[in-house]
Amino acid sequence: MHSLGKAAVMVLGLAASSRALEAVILADTNRDGKLDVMSDAEGKQAWTEGRGALFMANIADTDGRCSEQITDDTPFADLDKCNDASDNILRNPKFLAPLQTLPNSGLTDAAQGLITVSGDDLAKDKVRIFHKAGNDWAYVDEGRVFQAAELRAGLELGIDARDVRRPDGWDGRARVHFNVTDNGESAADNVQLRVAPVLIHHHLQELQQVYIASIRDHSKGTKQFIENVEKYAADAGAPVTKFDTGKDTWAQDNFEAGYTSIPGPGGPVVLRVLVRASQTRDREVSGRNVYKQLRSASVAVVQHLPSELNDRNWGIDSLGNLETVPPHSHKGKHYPNGRAVMGSKGGKKPHMVAFLEAQEAQPPIEIDTDWLRVGHTDEFMQFLPANNDRGWVMVVDDPKLALDLFKKAQKDGHGATEAMSRPQMLHDIEFLSWSTQYSCLPSDTIDGVLRRWKLQERNLLAAERIEANIEIMKRETGITDDDIVRIPALYYVYEKGWDCNRKQQAQEKEHHKRSEREEDLMPAFGEEDGEEARLDRRQFEKPEDKLVAYHPAVINGVVFNNGKYLAPNPWGPVVDGADILAAAANKEYAKYGFNITYIDDWFDHHAHAGEVHCATNVARDASQKWW
Template identity: 25%
Template sequence: MANYTVQLTAPAGVYPFNTVRVSLTCVGQPQQIQNVVLTPNVAVSRVFNIPNGTWDLEISGAGFVPVNEQNIVVNGDAVNAKNLDVVWYTLHTDRNRDGNLDDAGLLNQVTPGAITYGTAGVGAIIPVNCNRDGNNTAAGYTDNQDQRVNGNNDLVTGTSRLEIRRNALGPNAGAPAIPVGWSLLLSVIGTLGENPAQQHLRIFDGILNNSAEIIGPETTHSVPITTVTVGASKLYAVEAVRFAGTGFTSGQIRIALNVIQQEVTGNGNPTYLFADRVVVARWIGNHHRQTVSQIYVVDANNANFQAALGVPVANENPPYALTLATPGTSALTHVPYLNGNAWQNFIAAGRIARPGISRDRWMRDTIVSGHSVWPGNGAGVQSKDTFMKAHRWRSLQNWIYQTLISQNVGLYYPAAGSADGINDGNSGGNIAVTPPVQKTVNGATAYYRYGRIYFGNNVQSTVDQSSRDFFDAQNMQPPITLNTDWLAVGHVDEMMTFVPDDNPANAFKKWKLLIASPATAYGILRNNRNAHGNAPLIARPPHSPGNATPNFAGLSIGNAIDATGTITDFLGNGQAPTSWQDINTGNLQNYTYKQLRDWNIYGIENLINQNIRRLKAAFDLTDNDIIKVPVIFIPVHQINGNFTISDKISFWTIGADNGFNIYPGRECGFRSGAMTGDMVNMFVGNDKLMIPKPFGPWIVDNTMPNNGHDLFEDDIRQKIAAIQNGPECVFIDDWDDYHVAHGEIHCGTNELRAPYDGQTAFGNARYANWWTAVDA
């Protein structure tokens, strides 16, 4: 028998492996095996007591280059010394979010253990690449809806990075010999209860233009990679296919690199792994304290409106461009959505085809202004203007998919592929964001540095479930639900808006809330009844834009060709010029000015105040923060059904009074629209408010530039003027183009806004980026 000593020296350095298996075999003799735990740069010996003969030596272990020495003749005691090589493959992402790839995580674990945020937050953030950078993207598709890297710009602004590195230590580290039996397996793993991970993330086979998908919706969740392909290292582009939302609530994916050393664990069985937990970037809705960088309006036979809007836009500070949308000439365009592992054409529930071609003028209702930000690839933080496509099925979406999606503008449609029904509440005019607000309860304060989304969602007007899931999953701007059932169109922008106010020292109070108020409107009428009882409402003044005559020109609304009335009329009990349509008979029903007045003051004003109470419960809001804006509403159509006692405006009035004693939005009551111009439905610019002309009571005064003034305009102008260095009010006639169709300037426009400068606003570098600003 011989004492055969195997002396092993592991290389100096730091690496996560320390164990090898030493095997000696000889024909006719039992196999000799010992496991050896190694220390870097320290010789470790193991003695085998074996018969003389011809033996084969095998040394193998995770991370160690195997040794296979055959036909060793043993004839007495001997020492066989081996200097081992360590070669291992690691996975690298931008875990600390500084734009650079980090060191590998922990062996055989997912790193980080959890996605965290704040200044010490960890977990790579993957951009949702939903713009169109390259010319290899089909019309109507965004970059993340095909299997290619789309243009060189896409590499910088649309994808993240993943790297596989070969690490080597030992005598052959400069040119390590990789065994043929070694291979790699790259995989994505989802979260329990969510859709498969490959539907959310795409990994490409490189970082060059036209690099192809190797993991993603249209390929697989797991792909073998050869060590030859990786070489010393290889970079892979990564993009997110979707934001967090339905079927992807967490927004998180695990990327795993399994290394297979068949001499250690057999063919196809993983030997060790490195895995990183990543998260997709978040979508952030824009608010009115963000600087406008572009405004959109539809070209819809509205040249006068375009010209009138263009004047204040051209004089904004800072200035921005006005872009015309042209749905009237845009080709029919399919809406792509991911159905399992294939892109298909989406048709919304209850619809049978794509929307036709028309001059759909409601720019606000098709898309919701927002943006997305992520750490970038070493060239600084990247941001992308990203509209959310509202669940609306109208012609404007043809232009949105054909033209708006571009290198500079992205689009994401949360409801695409869902069975959610179309409802008037699904429109962008019903989805808005407060400026930064806070809420203090029992001495504890919650800060909403990105504001809070608010929308109408009740019985008549609802927001689709997919969009609500999308808002919730972003975990950025917790939604506030309001009641807009009382409005015929059902949108929050008919009821309220926020305007900037730079004066409060509190960064969470730098705004005023403008609320439509019939009570304010009728109060103005009452205060001017004696002096100006004959002043007309709902009429263009003489010699004004749209009226070249020396007389007042009555304006039409609803079924009234001329809805003009004086202050005395509106405060009297005569028959109003407008009417509503009986849902059962189809007949037009007249009503009196008194019915209209009481319904506004005691019905609509009450409902608006209920919404104010909801807002006060959601964030710190006092009456001093609110500016009441004069607006008078009219009934548009009645809701079928039976009322209850709690639906009545006045318990003292018998019955429903043909709907005027029922709260608007309730069964047997009305859904309403603005009679006078709905001034809260304005466009909030950088230093100007572009406000729809209300055509309130006009006081003739030939000493003034316009030979008179509008009392409703005066009211809002004086209230805005009380904001020191506040915005300028510019009144624009949108009556014929928008108002008669129950919309106003805000409904007919949309915009891009620069990301909010949280670092300056809150005085701390932590708030420069969302991933350091938020705690979860």
């Protein structure tokens, strides 16, 4: 926090003594990280997007006081109730925004002053103000009366918030009033501020932190996956944090990493904010542990829960469904922080959209993910840094391109080549011990894949739906075909993908007739259920005719720094010594300076409708100004 310098105080004090009674309060109206009479006075009473003081929700958990209170029985609605600002003790002064009253040496001993807050009905309860005396900060309550000696010297104040901007709640605006009385005379001044928004990271920001689920009773395959991610992250210079998710392997679905920041004298003052998914069902352990294990003096957590805690909109509120378009301009509007992207289901938006809209900084774009079994944006869309005029490209899956690759291989005499090239691995035997549905490796050939029941029809449908989403993105962001990268990927219905323990072709027509029956919907699983249950729960409520990635989806990976990209090995057909799916992806990513490292996720994630991105989470650099 930065206050007025001594020279400024002396000059202003002398000036104040030569005038009638005045009350002047300043905030960082011009957002340069310091208080200045000349530049911060103008327009201070009318906050706009381009000018006006900012302050921060001081909602970390500096000493772990709140986290240690969370138990297995803590209601989800109570997780937000305890943070550094939930009482009137200042635990982290770093996140105070400065306020200053100008000194007035001409006051008599009878002078008194008040600092109060106004705004909407919620503002007073959401804002804290502190007064600094020596090295100590004291909370300023409504009854605090400042005496003449304090007013003559000028008040050094700090302001923070107990919460962030909320839909149908506090919009973050607050007006701070300074009133002075002296022997029957009175003077007043005020300044308007607004709490900074919570922003979601985009891929032009450098990766700084990797999160991964520490799953209870995980398989050897999952353990190997975690070790592979940890090694890759270490080699890339990124620290890894594991958190206890119970039996929930999908780290990405639990939260989205973001941040809030305000101007400071040395640059932006940043608080990392993890936005927890708007879910309670099947997140009993992981949901609480985002709050319990991941908060610190520099990391906060927020959530936006639905009014009905068992909302059937569960799937699309998993945060694998949230991506961010990097910064861009379109139709005369500039989006310096990019825009959020979330998929809708049957025209119903995720509950999280309202929270994103309330931030008024990254206007959400709604796309259609209803055609997907899981229904997440990260299943087929990604944004990649690029050395072009825009600074980024949009990567999408292209099912038509994949069909063409398979048909070309077939035409060139490779129809009998195995369509899935993954070898048997030592830890695979463990899957045989607990699963009959996902334990074997398929032996389908290219010919066999192309003959599958409605496979080509379904991939043409997937291509149509992806193209429709591309048109939405073109309309909303202004991207053109030159900004779009297409990589080959096949889709198929979940139950009929690589399930090699069934007589596929004979059963598929009959299953197709039953696709909308209630028993074809996956059940909800509780924390007490087994290994299969914890993996399958992310797609439990989708009808069987919705689609998933056929091979492990390269697009569902993690963008690291310096051209590094971690992706699931697609294990496509090997033709002339090369995996045709991996080779095609390598070629496209290389155009933008990215080198792909592949890891196996077949049994532990892909067989359960998720990949590398789904199973990990990251936080990125937030040192750039957003204002």
